[in-house]
Amino acid sequence: MIWLNQLLQGILLGGYYALMAAGLSFLFGVMRVINLAHGSLAVLAAFLLLMIDHWLGVSPFIGLWLMLPIMALIGMVFQLGILERSLSGGPLIPLLATFGVSLLLDNILFAIFGANTQSFAPDIGSLSYGSWAIGHSIDISQLDALIFATALVLLVGMHLLLTRSQLGRMIRATAIDAEAASLSGLDPRRVRVVASVMAMIMIGVAGAALGMRSSFEPYAGGAQLIYAFEAVVIGGTGSLWGTLIGGIMLGIAQNMGATINPHLSQISGHVVFLLVLLVRMRMGSLRLGNFLRKRMRPSVVSA
Amino acid sequence: MSLLEVAGLTAGHGLLVACQNISFSLEAGEVLALVGANGAGKTTLLRSLAGAHRPSQGQISFAGANITGLPAHRRTALGIALVPEGRRLFTDMTVLENLQIARAAKRTGDWDLASVLDALPQLKSILTRRAGEISGGQQQATAIGRALMTNPRLLLLDELSLGLSPIAVEGVYAVLPRLIEAGIAIILVEQDLRRAMATAHRLICMLEGQIMVQGPSGSLTREAVTAAYFGLNRQAA
Amino acid sequence: MTQYYGVERGTSRTRIILIITSCLVVALACGPALMSANILDHLIVLFIYIILAISWNALAGYGGLISVGQQAFFGIGAYAAIRLSYYGVPVYLALPLGGAAGAMAAGIASLFMLHLRGGEFAIGMWVLATLIQQLVSLDPLIQGSTGTSLLALNHFAPASRRADTYWLSLAVLLGLLGALFWLLRSRQGAAMQAIRDDEEAARSIGVAVAPTKRLAFVFAGLGAGMAGALWLAASITFQPGTYFGVQWTAYMIFMVLVGGIGTFEGPILGAILFFALETIFGATGVWYLIGLGAVSVGFALFAPRGIWGALEARFGWRLLPVGYRLVLGPGFARDKTASSIVQSDHHA
Numbered sequence: 001m002i003w004l005n006q007l008l009q010g011i012l013l014g015g016y017y018a019l020m021a022a023g024l025s026f027l028f029g030v031m032r033v034i035n036l037a038h039g040s041l042a043v044l045a046a047f048l049l050l051m052i053d054h055w056l057g058v059s060p061f062i063g064l065w066l067m068l069p070i071m072a073l074i075g076m077v078f079q080l081g082i083l084e085r086s087l088s089g090g091p092l093i094p095l096l097a098t099f100g101v102s103l104l105l106d107n108i109l110f111a112i113f114g115a116n117t118q119s120f121a122p123d124i125g126s127l128s129y130g131s132w133a134i135g136h137s138i139d140i141s142q143l144d145a146l147i148f149a150t151a152l153v154l155l156v157g158m159h160l161l162l163t164r165s166q167l168g169r170m171i172r173a174t175a176i177d178a179e180a181a182s183l184s185g186l187d188p189r190r191v192r193v194v195a196s197v198m199a200m201i202m203i204g205v206a207g208a209a210l211g212m213r214s215s216f217e218p219y220a221g222g223a224q225l226i227y228a229f230e231a232v233v234i235g236g237t238g239s240l241w242g243t244l245i246g247g248i249m250l251g252i253a254q255n256m257g258a259t260i261n262p263h264l265s266q267i268s269g270h271v272v273f274l275l276v277l278l279v280r281m282r283m284g285s286l287r288l289g290n291f292l293r294k295r296m297r298p299s300v301v302s303a
Numbered sequence: 304m305s306l307l308e309v310a311g312l313t314a315g316h317g318l319l320v321a322c323q324n325i326s327f328s329l330e331a332g333e334v335l336a337l338v339g340a341n342g343a344g345k346t347t348l349l350r351s352l353a354g355a356h357r358p359s360q361g362q363i364s365f366a367g368a369n370i371t372g373l374p375a376h377r378r379t380a381l382g383i384a385l386v387p388e389g390r391r392l393f394t395d396m397t398v399l400e401n402l403q404i405a406r407a408a409k410r411t412g413d414w415d416l417a418s419v420l421d422a423l424p425q426l427k428s429i430l431t432r433r434a435g436e437i438s439g440g441q442q443q444a445t446a447i448g449r450a451l452m453t454n455p456r457l458l459l460l461d462e463l464s465l466g467l468s469p470i471a472v473e474g475v476y477a478v479l480p481r482l483i484e485a486g487i488a489i490i491l492v493e494q495d496l497r498r499a500m501a502t503a504h505r506l507i508c509m510l511e512g513q514i515m516v517q518g519p520s521g522s523l524t525r526e527a528v529t530a531a532y533f534g535l536n537r538q539a540a
Numbered sequence: 541m542t543q544y545y546g547v548e549r550g551t552s553r554t555r556i557i558l559i560i561t562s563c564l565v566v567a568l569a570c571g572p573a574l575m576s577a578n579i580l581d582h583l584i585v586l587f588i589y590i591i592l593a594i595s596w597n598a599l600a601g602y603g604g605l606i607s608v609g610q611q612a613f614f615g616i617g618a619y620a621a622i623r624l625s626y627y628g629v630p631v632y633l634a635l636p637l638g639g640a641a642g643a644m645a646a647g648i649a650s651l652f653m654l655h656l657r658g659g660e661f662a663i664g665m666w667v668l669a670t671l672i673q674q675l676v677s678l679d680p681l682i683q684g685s686t687g688t689s690l691l692a693l694n695h696f697a698p699a700s701r702r703a704d705t706y707w708l709s710l711a712v713l714l715g716l717l718g719a720l721f722w723l724l725r726s727r728q729g730a731a732m733q734a735i736r737d738d739e740e741a742a743r744s745i746g747v748a749v750a751p752t753k754r755l756a757f758v759f760a761g762l763g764a765g766m767a768g769a770l771w772l773a774a775s776i777t778f779q780p781g782t783y784f785g786v787q788w789t790a791y792m793i794f795m796v797l798v799g800g801i802g803t804f805e806g807p808i809l810g811a812i813l814f815f816a817l818e819t820i821f822g823a824t825g826v827w828y829l830i831g832l833g834a835v836s837v838g839f840a841l842f843a844p845r846g847i848w849g850a851l852e853a854r855f856g857w858r859l860l861p862v863g864y865r866l867v868l869g870p871g872f873a874r875d876k877t878a879s880s881i882v883q884s885d886h887h888a
Binding site for chain 1: 375379380385394395400403408409410453
Binding site for chain 3: 028032033034036082085086089090091092093094095096097099100101102103104105106107108110111222223225226229230233263266267270271273274277278281
């Protein structure tokens with residue numbers, strides 16, 4: 001029973017990782033850029049929410065609706081000020097620039113908020129500890145279930161947006177061939193700004209989830225980036241569903257490892273990541289796939 | 304006032320000059336064929352007109368407005384559409400989506416999904432297929448359809464027949480009379496001299512980035528164009 | 541009229557620079573006899589920074605690989621030195637062996653990590669560094685995150701220990717610089733610089749990209765490993781969190797980016813600048829780090845060639861003859877073809 005419980009908890013944890021990975025995977029799909037500031041931006045979102053909650057004295061669930069527009073604005077500035085410029089500088093520049101941004105953000109947060117760990121757990125009432133019991137040994141945390149459901153809704157919503165709307169078509173077209181998209185009358189720069197804003201909103205939601213389910217501090221971004229990246233790689237296809245599956249596999253691996261020995265929680269996650277890497281390498285197709293291309297429509301399942 | 308006026312256009316790739324000091328004009332509804340050997344600078348010229356390539360010198364005016372500095376999507380919005388070399392479809396999207404995307408140009412007119420499918424009936428049965436998995440002729444038809452969906456006043460067609468079987472070429476070219484009839488001005492890059500002279504009102508022959516010969520199709524003999532094509536006149540001079 | 545071209549490696553100026561460099565090396569080697577303990581300590585740190593900078597530059601500048609996980613090898617270098625010393629290896633042998641362990645780890649990691657591309661490689665390396673840190677923390681000798689010390693060093697008197705560490709650092713630095721210099725002048729170096737300029741083009745003209753990248757990766761692992769071992773020799777204590785921290789990579793990126801990525805001299809300049817900035821502003825703590833981040837972003841976006849790269853482009857400066865220079869003119873005998881001049885130059 002303990003294993004079944006751990007499996008279930010792992011799946012729920014995977015929802016959180018998928019949520020954290022969604023923005024990274026999406027931005028990569030549109031711009032072919034791995035945003036090394038991804039984790040730091042999620043932590044920034046959590047601190048924004050913290051400030052809003054302190055100033056206005058509202059619950060994080062209400063503050064979220066103020067934080068997300070701010071994140072959207074940050075996405076616009078990030079795109080126009082950093083990414084758009086770095087995209088034209090060759091493959092290394094976006095990595096260097098976004099790494100610099102993460103360094104900048106982490107330390108600015110440290111300068112403002114200090115080293116204390118923060119959490120929204122005290123602000124969300126019984127949700128932080130409430131759970132549903134199934135039988136004797138299985139408890140499902142209400143918060144974890146909420147986060148899992150949020151991840152699912154977000155991913156399904158993105159899927160529908162990308163496949164069913166003109167905006168989605170524009171984003172996919174820009175991802176496939178920006179010049180051809182421009183010749184078809186759409187402005188790739190604007191489309192990329194929109195994509196960046198969408199990614200930043202996903203990152204904002206993930207940051208809120210981070211602050212509710214555990215704690216965060218200014219230098220927590222690196223670990224979040226690593227989890228997100230592992231989920232994306234393990235998921236393999238990099239499609240929306242791949243991201244969810246990757247997150248779940250990472251969550252299961254960590255929980256199973258922790259059951260054997262608490263020290264092994266993160267180690268087993270990293271090991272699974274490396275194993276997947278090795279297996280993929282053998283199969284000769286190691287691509288961080290693509291949020292937008294193949295397997296977009298469930299009917300077209302191609303290799 | 305001509306629809307398109309090109310004055311002293313020079314464009315290249317790095318140190319390599321692809322076309323040099325090109326000047327010509329095009330009236331509304333006129334069909335111009337651009338011929339010349341590979342590397343003559345035809346594709347670079349078309350891409351410069353469409354805004355996909357930044358010329359180093361010269362001026363391009365469209366419907367009286369200077370568009371030299373405009374990016375491609377702004378030119379599409381004014382009514383210039385390019386069917387690019389290699390078709391450049393959105394391969395992971397369906398044929399229908401490839402057509403729908405061009406609505407982003409926000410130009411209304413005679414061309415909508417119904418009339419495009421009417422002009423290119425071969426697309427009707429493949430609308431839900433991925434653009435990457437249809438035949439070359441179908442892809443070319445999709446590319447033309449995508450360009451038409453922007454309701455262009457000037458259509459730039461870059462080597463429609465490239466890589467297609469003769470039958471597929473016929474299928475693609477079958478749509479041209481209808482476009483000409485609809486009054487769209489066309490610049491056509493074509494390797495097949497006979498077809499170019501039969502289709503176009505006027506002909507420009509380029510060699511090594513420069514215009515060698517130009518004039519109404521009827522006034523030029525095949526010998527004159529062939530000579531320009533291979534640079535025979537120049538060497539004789 | 542036919543023009544004759546020849547290829548030479550250095551200018552007369554570079555020869556003068558070589559002489560000056562040699563004098564500087566001799567002066568530095570006499571350091572412990574001439575300089576105060578404080579200055580020696582600072583120079584050791586500077587040497588380590590230069591080692592870090594040139595090793596990361598070898599990877600990014602010549603291999604085209606951005607890694608944010610080089611702290612993996614920095615930590616391994618220190619950890620292996622502690623382990624070896626614990627097993628009874630003399631401490632001043634254990635330190636360079638620790639650095640070599642960094643190269644060995646890089647050799648193993650290259651088998652799978654180099655299949656990753658671009659950003660996947662960048663973060664993949666970070667994951668690897670995190671994993672190694674967590675595994676090292678499991679070693680009872682290290683006592684989890686508490687860490688341990690290189691106790692064997694306590695047997696030496698502080699003054700002689702300082703001098704030994706200084707000489708070791710200088711020797712490692714010169715050795716690595718010499719190896720890199722030699723490497724860049726070899727066929728491998730030409731391949732590295734071709735990959736730096738355009739990987740696809742290099743591949744298409746038959747440059748063996750994979751082995752060349754592996755070489756750069758192992759060299760970078762060796763450098764970071766040596767730096768980690770030397771840092772241990774200088775500071776004696778070892779905590780996994782410090783040695784495996786991503787800040788080391790942040791420093792490396794800063795030094796290389798500011799100095800000039802893909803140049804021989806740039807990273808050295810960058811390391812000296814970084815060292816100076818740290819000495820002046822390091823006390824401001826977090827604001828200093830914010831400044832580093834801002835400057836890194838600025839250079840990445842607005843001056844990606846760095847200071848040395850910009851100087852080189854503008855003035856054609858090149859202190860050390862690692863490149864080729866085309867010379868034209870009557871100085872060459874008429875009966876020699878350009879290719880034979882290239883050949884003879886190569887053998888000379």
